[in-house]
Amino acid sequence: MNENVELQRQGAGLMTEDATTQAIKQFEEALRLQPFDPRLLFNLAASEHNAEQHALANRHFQKALICDPTFSRALGQVVTFTAKNFGPARALLPV
Numbered sequence: 001m002n003e004n005v006e007l008q009r010q011g012a013g014l015m016t017e018d019a020t021t022q023a024i025k026q027f028e029e030a031l032r033l034q035p036f037d038p039r040l041l042f043n044l045a046a047s048e049h050n051a052e053q054h055a056l057a058n059r060h061f062q063k064a065l066i067c068d069p070t071f072s073r074a075l076g077q078v079v080t081f082t083a084k085n086f087g088p089a090r091a092l093l094p095v
Contacts, residue, residue: 003033007026007027007029007030007033010026020047020050020051021051023043023047024044024047024048024051027040027043027044027047028044031044036067037067038063038064038065038067038068038071038074039064041060041061041063041064041067041074042060042061042064042071042073042074042077044060045057045058045059045060045061045064045074045077048060049077054081057077057081058077058078058081058082061074061077061078061081062074062078065078
């Protein structure tokens, strides 16, 4: 099995086990191999969000969206974060 795929699988498993810190490490390691993978960036951001690292999570959600502008789940997270932190009108402006 490809090392990156294995790291992604391990990270996803850790997310479901609520081992957030370990999941973050797995996704960061996988991103070293594929730094522009939008799903990896999204999963890293979701783990950071679970760890209450919201600003860092938002940066990774934004990077996922930059890598794949059609990634609607990433867009939803960016809009939600922006609206919560800067008000609903700000969420309508470009990232």
